[in-house]
Amino acid sequence: MTKPVVLLDPHPRQRERIFNAAQWERLTAMAEVVQSEHAPMDDGLIEAMLPEAVAIIGQTPLPAARVERAAKLRAVLNVEGNFYQNIDYHACLTRGIAVLSIAPAFAVPVAEMVLALALDLARGITAADGAVRAGTERYGLAGNQDAVLLSEARVGLIGYGNIGRALRRMLAGFAADIQVYDPWLPGGALRAEQVRPADLDTVLSTSRFIFILAGVTSDNQGFLGRAALERIAPGSIVVLGSRAGVVDFDAFTDLANAGHFRAATDVFPDEPIAAGDPVRQSRLLLSPHRAGGTPAAMEAIGEMVLDDLDLILRGLPPQRLQPARWETVLKMRSPPAQGGKLP
């Protein structure tokens, strides 16, 4: 029996990063893999293979015309992490072709990172390490005037997707009181997760810790402007973990520099950060877009892709990757990765 054809077109990711040796063996055992290494797949090859392909692993452009020719296609497994705007989602979804994203593989690493950044700010870890090196440290209570505990604190989440869910599980160990603002989720869905739905102003003005985890969409770009950020309670701890585009980044930096709140960010309006960008010397705790892209996430991507591919080839629904929802996929505004900045 011939194996089903799968196109592997992972650029800008590298095949070796996504699949370790064992995973590669698992993939080639279940499918005939047609691949493009180190570059986007050649149009000619795509056109030639499309009628036979049962699945595509990668970000191959799929306008309606191609979707129509892909008679056997069942799924597109995006391995970059953002839903590209190079696919005709309507064409796919009305043919029962799932478009899937590896975003869930980043949930745990990002949740750990934003939690770590928050704890750093709450206890002044980076600052104190620098102080000891400079000989200006203060011991015990004298050095702890601003120290804040996460345990039993009121925590606000802005955006409650994969990362928010992963973070909630971690916060359970701290008996935190969690309130969530997410306009895409009804209150009952949040209450079922044991978090309290709240409006944006309540989250901003009454949380001791704030995690900004919302993706950028056509509806919410810059929705956390200066006025909103000024509503944050003085002394709060704010971590920007999703996309710079959801905040007025200048205001965010200004307010942190002015001591209105303590803040950390893993994302920046332009990456790499320009050499002389003053954000480099700001009071923000700075993380160069490293929250998601860990070796563990890469390992998880391979496993998730193969698990779902296996289900799809057996005629079952995928379970691990995140399906594009036609209602929202066209609103997504996170840019696909550029050189060097893959999460």
Add this chain to the structure above:
Amino acid sequence: MTKPVVLLDPHPRQRERIFNAAQWERLTAMAEVVQSEHAPMDDGLIEAMLPEAVAIIGQTPLPAARVERAAKLRAVLNVEGNFYQNIDYHACLTRGIAVLSIAPAFAVPVAEMVLALALDLARGITAADGAVRAGTERYGLAGNQDAVLLSEARVGLIGYGNIGRALRRMLAGFAADIQVYDPWLPGGALRAEQVRPADLDTVLSTSRFIFILAGVTSDNQGFLGRAALERIAPGSIVVLGSRAGVVDFDAFTDLANAGHFRAATDVFPDEPIAAGDPVRQSRLLLSPHRAGGTPAAMEAIGEMVLDDLDLILRGLPPQRLQPARWETVLKMRSPPAQGGKLP
């Protein structure tokens, strides 16, 4: 009806640090307070009040002769945090006088701090912040070669007292696989806490994260010597959170400097650290003994002391502070606080 007499002798702590205004009101409502401010209580006053005192809040010296004269004494509530060797514990305990410590008030702040230090090392937070400031940052996966997740990691705890218990609750949110070495606790007691008992070598050699939380006793001083520390698996993350005296601190620093493991410490053999001490420029993540002594802990101390004093005055057993156990109290070797370094 006259109120019971309570001696308040908190030096080196200050009364205002232990009791906020509401707590002070609660204390004076339940007891006649005889106090010494800003200095240890005068011997004359102690001797005069001892026969009437029902409780002592503080670290008043209590040799056997004094205990004998303290006919009404029911409890000594130490507010420094270590069991001083200036009390005849045997005399107290054979008279049913409880000697209590505020150590539980530090459990949550210390657990959060050691967790924060571990997450900092796991993700290179302090290092990456410095890199962005220096213009040498690396983005995404390129900057994450050493990144390690806590979720589902094998975690080893050395010493399982108040801090270990608090840390275990936090680790539950990470689905960590926890193994514990504590020679004072039988396996069944650990299994009842959902952690796995293990011998010291197993904890050292098979854990990805190691938390050293054991107090110093006459039995275990320096028990983590160079040979033991060399057993730690390369690439592990080690946090020293209890007392410098349990490790060979030079070896600990050497091994971290050599890259054998990543390590953080909140405690040092001599505090304050000497100006030219090379540890200041070591590869250790450095925290100047700030894990426990937070404003929240101070608030908790006041509440715990008053809760237990209230129970004691009602003829009930104390519930919140930690009672000295005669079997172990004489083995304790943590030095009482010196100037400036109160936890």
Add this chain to the structure above:
Amino acid sequence: MTKPVVLLDPHPRQRERIFNAAQWERLTAMAEVVQSEHAPMDDGLIEAMLPEAVAIIGQTPLPAARVERAAKLRAVLNVEGNFYQNIDYHACLTRGIAVLSIAPAFAVPVAEMVLALALDLARGITAADGAVRAGTERYGLAGNQDAVLLSEARVGLIGYGNIGRALRRMLAGFAADIQVYDPWLPGGALRAEQVRPADLDTVLSTSRFIFILAGVTSDNQGFLGRAALERIAPGSIVVLGSRAGVVDFDAFTDLANAGHFRAATDVFPDEPIAAGDPVRQSRLLLSPHRAGGTPAAMEAIGEMVLDDLDLILRGLPPQRLQPARWETVLKMRSPPAQGGKLP
């Protein structure tokens, strides 16, 4: 502005059961409701309204011809609980019409019930109550020879959908060791839920408690036949909580009567049970299909339907009900409810 048209065709459920007064007000505020009370909606009314309907709440038959005419239709919200075979799912799904089920509303009530049945068997509660009434009770250890604890027991789940997930959360409080057999879920998806994937024979032969929670499909009817049931370890506790059709019910009863295992069931091959059916006097613990249909579930149905309808009308993806997956919906074999047996 005119409100969107929603058809309400809930039979055999009653409108008043699904929506309480406040929920009804919420529904009529967001939509123009065209309803059929106490009977399936009249064909003429359906045909007349179909071109305008944005959503259907109920089990209206929707062959392809109707779907084609339903130009504005965005969602079908089934309120019976099973995916009826009176809809052309392919036609719906290729038009982006979501078909949604209220099954999630039953997850918590069913999970509590199967847990309660298991604990009853584990401790002999129903039996002991009867013994006291009959004067044959035995006290303490003498009456507890067969008593089994759930805490730290090995628990096997057969089928891991909504109910399994709800049950897992409850089992967490018992520190149970959970293994799951579900051929539709890859191991990684189960491990992410902190349960251990296992094959069917392992679940049957090594679990102390077994919960049968699989729905009936064209693939698995009767898959737990006599030979499989005989693999269950002697003395185990078995609860049948999903559908009678997944087991050989006669074998299940025989083995329970023979004392091979202790068993409870909430479902029966024919409901109502025939008057003289010997199962009525069997050793099974008997529950007359009452696991799901509680007042709380009815309240939840109304909330979930309205939450998702609200999202759909706002152009957002539904979040609370369970979407039909085209890969599996045609395999479903749970019969729609017959008189008197609605869950």
Add this chain to the structure above:
Amino acid sequence: MTKPVVLLDPHPRQRERIFNAAQWERLTAMAEVVQSEHAPMDDGLIEAMLPEAVAIIGQTPLPAARVERAAKLRAVLNVEGNFYQNIDYHACLTRGIAVLSIAPAFAVPVAEMVLALALDLARGITAADGAVRAGTERYGLAGNQDAVLLSEARVGLIGYGNIGRALRRMLAGFAADIQVYDPWLPGGALRAEQVRPADLDTVLSTSRFIFILAGVTSDNQGFLGRAALERIAPGSIVVLGSRAGVVDFDAFTDLANAGHFRAATDVFPDEPIAAGDPVRQSRLLLSPHRAGGTPAAMEAIGEMVLDDLDLILRGLPPQRLQPARWETVLKMRSPPAQGGKLP
């Protein structure tokens, strides 16, 4: 080296019930065991061995005169479960002799049982099984008019000791909102356990589920009298799990019979229950004092006794059994077990 002498005087428990073969081997390896089988130890033997005994496992009478002669005695490990009034506790405790109880071994079995009884009442399990046997069953919603969910319910605990703590862990899986009345525990101690302190009337009048878990003391006998029980909200579910002596049992039965609340009990004023006692035909769910004494508890007793004995012989504080507190032990009024009713 000679082994330390341990007296084993377990009557009315039997040695074989407490120690399985492996445990017995462990005991005899660590101590020279002098035992009395099937009867209380002979006075002559006690007197002869007392000066050498390092520990007593059992309920040997220990008036002050005996304690004085027991020069090497370090611990008395009661294996019956109640603190007998045949020991001079003051004499023991002022000599540093720990008096320990196996009560913690019963915490998990009792917590599971009271939870199971509550779930039975909440869903009518025993009643519905009887109905199916009688041919009067009602299916689905029709049979569920009184069905109540534990998930997210308000739960009241009266008394918060070992059992309450074990039950709280189980209730965590149900996201229950837990309020506790326990006059021996300050609010802060309860809040640290993530439960809400409340006064008795609040617990009685606002809880949907009430668990009565308080032991009998000289202070609280019958404190839940008719007036208190009438404060319980109609339709609540009440489980009596500790001692019949804390309630007005007639009022408790009357109110359950009148349908004021649904109730279950594991304990009775007189055990065995008299043949014609009308409680046998009451509406109470009846459990003949079987909550604690399970085979698993017996296994746990052996392990806990040996774990603590091992620590004591090594000069360390015991960790698993419950120490008598001199403040409260004299208030205890739970009668030692009588024939046939050992928990």
